[in-house]
Amino acid sequence: MNDKKFYITTPIYYPSGKLHIGHAYCTVATDAMARYKRLCGYDVMFLTGTDEHGQKIEDKAREAGVTPQQFVDDIVTAPGGVLDLWKLMNIKYDRFIRTTDAYHVSAIQKIFKQMHDNGDIYKGAYKGKYCKPCESFWTESQLVDGKCPDCGREVVDAEEEAYFFRASKYADRVRDLLMNTDFLEPKSRVNEMVNNFIDCEGGLQDLCVSRTSFTWGVPVDFDPGHVVYVWLDALFNYMTALGYQNDKYNDVEKFWPADVHFMGKEIVRFHSIYWPAFLMSLNLPLPKKVYGSGWLLLDGGKMGKSTGNVVDPYLLAERYGVDALRFFLMRSFPFGSDGNFSNELLIQTINTDLANDLGNLVSRTTAMAEKYFGGKLPEARQADHELDGSLISLASGLRGRYEEQMEKFQFHNALEEIFKVIQRANKYIDENAPWALAKDMDANGARLAAVLYNLLEAVRVCTVLLIPFMPESCDKIFAQIGADEAARTWDSAAQWGVLPAAVSVTKGENLFPRIDMSKELAELEKLQEAAKKAALPAVEIEPQLEEQVDFDTFCKSDFRAVKVKSCENVKKSDKLLKFILDDGTGVDRQILSGIAKWYKPEELVGKTLVAIVNLPPRKMMGRESQGMLISAVHTEKGEECLHLLMVDDAIPAGAKLC
Numbered sequence: 001m002n003d004k005k006f007y008i009t010t011p012i013y014y015p016s017g018k019l020h021i022g023h024a025y026c027t028v029a030t031d032a033m034a035r036y037k038r039l040c041g042y043d044v045m046f047l048t049g050t051d052e053h054g055q056k057i058e059d060k061a062r063e064a065g066v067t068p069q070q071f072v073d074d075i076v077t078a079p080g081g082v083l084d085l086w087k088l089m090n091i092k093y094d095r096f097i098r099t100t101d102a103y104h105v106s107a108i109q110k111i112f113k114q115m116h117d118n119g120d121i122y123k124g125a126y127k128g129k130y131c132k133p134c135e136s137f138w139t140e141s142q143l144v145d146g147k148c149p150d151c152g153r154e155v156v157d158a159e160e161e162a163y164f165f166r167a168s169k170y171a172d173r174v175r176d177l178l179m180n181t182d183f184l185e186p187k188s189r190v191n192e193m194v195n196n197f198i199d200c201e202g203g204l205q206d207l208c209v210s211r212t213s214f215t216w217g218v219p220v221d222f223d224p225g226h227v228v229y230v231w232l233d234a235l236f237n238y239m240t241a242l243g244y245q246n247d248k249y250n251d252v253e254k255f256w257p258a259d260v261h262f263m264g265k266e267i268v269r270f271h272s273i274y275w276p277a278f279l280m281s282l283n284l285p286l287p288k289k290v291y292g293s294g295w296l297l298l299d300g301g302k303m304g305k306s307t308g309n310v311v312d313p314y315l316l317a318e319r320y321g322v323d324a325l326r327f328f329l330m331r332s333f334p335f336g337s338d339g340n341f342s343n344e345l346l347i348q349t350i351n352t353d354l355a356n357d358l359g360n361l362v363s364r365t366t367a368m369a370e371k372y373f374g375g376k377l378p379e380a381r382q383a384d385h386e387l388d389g390s391l392i393s394l395a396s397g398l399r400g401r402y403e404e405q406m407e408k409f410q411f412h413n414a415l416e417e418i419f420k421v422i423q424r425a426n427k428y429i430d431e432n433a434p435w436a437l438a439k440d441m442d443a444n445g446a447r448l449a450a451v452l453y454n455l456l457e458a459v460r461v462c463t464v465l466l467i468p469f470m471p472e473s474c475d476k477i478f479a480q481i482g483a484d485e486a487a488r489t490w491d492s493a494a495q496w497g498v499l500p501a502a503v504s505v506t507k508g509e510n511l512f513p514r515i516d517m518s519k520e521l522a523e524l525e526k527l528q529e530a531a532k533k534a535a536l537p538a539v540e541i542e543p544q545l546e547e548q549v550d551f552d553t554f555c556k557s558d559f560r561a562v563k564v565k566s567c568e569n570v571k572k573s574d575k576l577l578k579f580i581l582d583d584g585t586g587v588d589r590q591i592l593s594g595i596a597k598w599y600k601p602e603e604l605v606g607k608t609l610v611a612i613v614n615l616p617p618r619k620m621m622g623r624e625s626q627g628m629l630i631s632a633v634h635t636e637k638g639e640e641c642l643h644l645l646m647v648d649d650a651i652p653a654g655a656k657l658c
């Protein structure tokens, strides 16, 4: 039995819209970590999934005219959905949980009841602010400029009967956990959590853990009308997916506590404060570590599905290959910090590291083995040359340096160590000048064979350690350099001379072709712009106002049918049209309207429109406007559209609309 076990999780994703490369970032990191642990011989459980309840999903489903279950099913399972994206990104998870799965739902009901029965969940009334996109409660004083401190969007008033979790009871234990252990990393996040949420004014507040104003959630079975707060529901996925409080699985004993939960920094609060407090309430062991990654930024702001500033992983994977994309994400940004995504950085990373350094090393080495030895190295060698020492010692020590970084989740540093060896190997080619040796094979053949063998070994060691990042490309490289299974293992990465002396090499396809930066940037921008447009909702209309207007106030507005006598562009304005209108009074009425973008003056003459005529006159570009024309507006594919309200010609000018 394997007693080396490793349990790692990603956050479970909200299927409220298409996932973007920012989501892929954390999952690729988790996949790389899981593959690394498997490579090291661990029995790994890698869990991911979807977090499908909550008000936001219910609202979105209503807007789309489908049930919440249909809505989430579509985003999770449809082509281009969550499951598809993980397939595309070559994410090899061991288990996928959906919080709408029946076993999870009933487990959450039991968990909620247990916490209620032990006195940690009690009934009260919630009054405060709620951010729907983040599904987070806030007090007035926590808001920043009146908006959600996490995402900067509008919050709404929330007032309802609710159950509360006695988080305050666990404040001291959670503070101790954060301050005095390695539970939360990077360490830089600890102070923020403790100062803002535990040692803040009023201390750690009890958490509202049920809602009554909507129904899309796990029902509290002993109090109909309440649904469990989505974060309590979601966080317990890490245990229900192992079989906690259900019979679907039986892995709690084997894999709990988790070795590490990976997540983006904005949800560290839930994972480092409430999650351990929930577990303390149930006397369950705590996860060993919670690690908050940084965000992928685009144009300086967080890439986010509700802001629309997203980069589509499908488009990039199709153009450059999944491995190049996975590599770029892990190589370019330190996992704990924010990173600025740009097309330029992506192409530059592919060109520099993959095409110039790794691709070149593999293709030069295999091409020379073919050219000089027909692909099969002779066993006669002149090894132990003075030029070999530094390459061999650098490559032989690589696994240790790499492991040190991987264990700290410093993926970019682990890759940096590999690339130091790759660069050294490329330099070794130049130092040994195989093309010069090849001029006199009788004298130098044995030396040339040794040089090529050393290069193949350097490639092999690096490739073993690249498996977690670029599994498919590594398989191709192994095939080219003649590495069998035994030469692809973790153990073999710390050994030199594993390839057989008479190794067979086949030069294959060029794995990472160089990209023409300026041509590609222009092309990519065009494609991304088109994709952005296509992703915009076909027709978007403004939400109706919630504030009511009383009938008497409404009746004070005087709407009339007006006939256009003349219409012209206002000089020096590209927006305004000037209308002379017959409003039935016998005196011409002049109205200016900012609609030149949508209408040519001549097409409006003779039409009967609708105007509000008792607005106070106002000056526009030095001319008086006596009222306002009424139009209908909406957004289509991101473009504002406007239609003047036109009525039947049979309606006489001056008729009152009521």
Ligand code: ME8
Pocket: 010, 011, 012, 013, 014, 015, 022, 023, 025, 026, 051, 234, 235, 237, 262, 263, 264, 265, 266, 267, 294, 295, 296, 297, 302, 303, 304
């Ligand atoms: O938070 N850069 O789901 P989610 C890096 N359902 N990471 C990003 C990112 C970006 N631009 N945008 C999003 C949720 N993410 C909850 C989790 S766990 C019990 C429940 C990351 O779909 C984000 O930080 O909004 C989070 O870790 C993950 O994507 C899922 O985000």
